Amino acid sequence: MFSRILCGNVRGVVPDIVAVEVDVQNGLPGFDMGGILAAEVRESKERVRVALKNSGLNPRPRRVTVNISPANLPKQGTGYDLAIAVGTLCAEDMFDSASVNGMMIMGELSLDGSVRAVRGILPCVLEARRRGLKRCIIPSDNMPECRVVDGIEILGADSLKAVIDYLSGDYTALHKGEYVPYNSTAAEAKYDDYSDVCGQEAAVRASLIAAAGMHNILYMGAPGSGKTMMARRIAGILPGLTEEESLEVTQIYSIAGLLDSSEGLITKPPYRSPHHTITTVGLIGGGSRLSPGEITLAGHGVLFLDELTEFRSATLDAMRQPLEDGEVVIVRNSGTYRFPARFMLVAAMNPCKCGFYPDRSRCTCTDAQILNYRARISRPLLDRFDMCVHVSPVRHEAITLNNNSRSRCDTGHVRRGRDYVMSSEDMRERVIQARQIQGQRGVLNSQLTAGELERYCGLGSEERELAGRIWDKMGLTARGYYRILRVARTIADLEGSSSVRCSHIGEAVAYRNG
Template identity: 50%
Template structure:
């Protein structure tokens, strides 16, 4: 007999439908799997066979052939165990074909018939919804993750026997339904607030501008000046995630296996802070079975690279392409995988090995040592950072100052106001932030008056700007104007934006 059921697999953060066909016929007793399979899928033969036996189903001494199509796409992972077992039961006549209609199955089987958790359920369920499936049967551990997708019923199951009884009509299961509060963004760790930071008003202002326009920022200063404290509080001034943003981020975390059992969505903007010993693959993604890296895990949030010069130079140079294109492309023998990387990069560093340059009372590094240290950051990479700000040591008076510090909530209100202006301006251009402006858009949205043109011309020559940094100054000036509620870029906005490139001149030249 012949049967057909449906499953899915993940490519990048998207999903493709997989058809699982089973045929049972006379011949030598054998259990064959075909269809360009990875090692985990080939091993499913033994898992499924023993799982069926321990669940009370006896396989006949016949030739059993399972085909996973399309046959030209490599199948990886363990999520095909459950659909293979169901296709065998249907081919044996133990399940009616009608019960499998418009149903997609995902799940790994243990030898005792238990259905175990798998990665990538959210994008697979979303694909099933788009292709018109009416229900998905997934492991109980993944059911809240899949139930995020509206318009399709998602059932959580614990065992192969439970699935078979449900499909036969002998067991009632209710689809998982999430409450509205389960999908509502929330603020995590309310103890982290900008009011904790004393002084550093210029750095706070620069971070506010960066958060408003999603600009990349470099914090440079001596040890203990508060660079890391400032960076860790950036998420507290970013707007809450919309449902669409939350769904997009959750797909990445689902594929990576980073969603907890009771977690349905990522509700807060990511803040990723990898150690400087991180490998290139861990940062960008990839591996034998391609997975998202830290760059993609920070999508719609913040990627914080502390001790920036200590990172392997080849590793951080990989940042160039995703910072320009807002996605990272990984090419492997089995295909090309694209992961989103629309993030705000925040980096922090000391100005020299000891950390105190240019304070010659504390710094004893030679100029060549300072140049060698700063030279670990290449000029092309530095050009992709919109804002460079110095974070000096706080004064004693600031440390003992009480009250009057601005909270994250107050800063966030201004950031949201600036972002609203950007959303309205760019609604026909399919971008959301000033940092995403193309060269053509700059001519339209960042036009300068005569005074501003003259100021920009002087700064271009004096600071030895490149064409890329020139464009980035204009983008930052546009964000400052938005925070000021101004329709056009004025001289004061441009002057402030130029100041955020002066660190390049002070330290690198």
């Protein structure tokens, strides 16, 4: 007796539908499995045997052979348990084998027969829909992430018993998933607010510009000056993810097992801040299990590297290609895997080892030490930061002003002393406006190519003359020049100006890197 159940398999970040084939026949009792299985898949036979027993379904001792096809692809993960259990029962004719047609079944079994959540459900369900399958049975705990998937019936299972009841004709045994249209404000993540920052207007302004154009930004400053504070707030002013971006990010988080089961889709841009001891594989992705790295997990959001100089330089340099291409290509003997990696790189570092340069009354580093310290970051990597801003230590007046005379005025600006301070909310609004302008061009400013810059940053004669003077005075390279233009374009978008003006170039030069 033979049965065939469809199940999902994820390799790298690419989902695939595989078939779990189960054959049950007379002979010496046994349980054999094949199809390049990772340890956790092979261990599945014990879980399945005990779960079946504890669900009150006592299969007779028979000779069971399981093959997961195609047999030449490596399989990993615990999602096969449920399919193997169902396949065994189907082969035993416990229910009509027609009821599993066009159906994908995934889930991990607990020894007591309950179904537990597994990784990578969302990409598999989307793949099943693409392949034209009609329905899928998944663990109930994985239901939230599949809410926005339309066009395929999603059934949530709590236990193996419920699944068998359903397949035997009791259609109320499983929870039916309900389709909820995508709404980017559904879950408001809590971020720290920029109105907490005292003074440091240049750094706040630079953060706004960086967020508006998705420019990579480097904060430099003395210890305790608030670089980290500034960087943490950046994710909070990015606009919410679009449905497409959200699906991409959620799929990756689903595969990485980082999804909060109650949360459903990720609608806010991710914020990742790995510690500087991270390995190259941890940052880029790969390893024997081909798991996504931090740069992939930060997709469409912020990757914050605090204490940039403390990272191993080989690890940092591995980011160069992904930063350029927006994806990381990992080649293994089993194949080539592409992980998306379109993120905004935010980094913070001290200007020298003691951190006080250029305040020479406190910094005792020699010039050679300063150069050595900075040389830890390779030039090509530094070149990928469009912006660099110095965060100066907060002065006491700024802090006292902040605490004593803060009040919110009508426009939503926070008033401090006689100045208005922007809150994250206003900043996000301005970012969204600037993004809309960029949306009309179809490309983010940080990704404008030289040709597109010519088209979208047409300079007037006055601006052209200024650019020429800057070029001569500061010894710019073509790459540096284009970086300034990209940032100037973003500033112009923020100011609602259709053309790039001298003042925009002036500000872009102040935030230039190098």
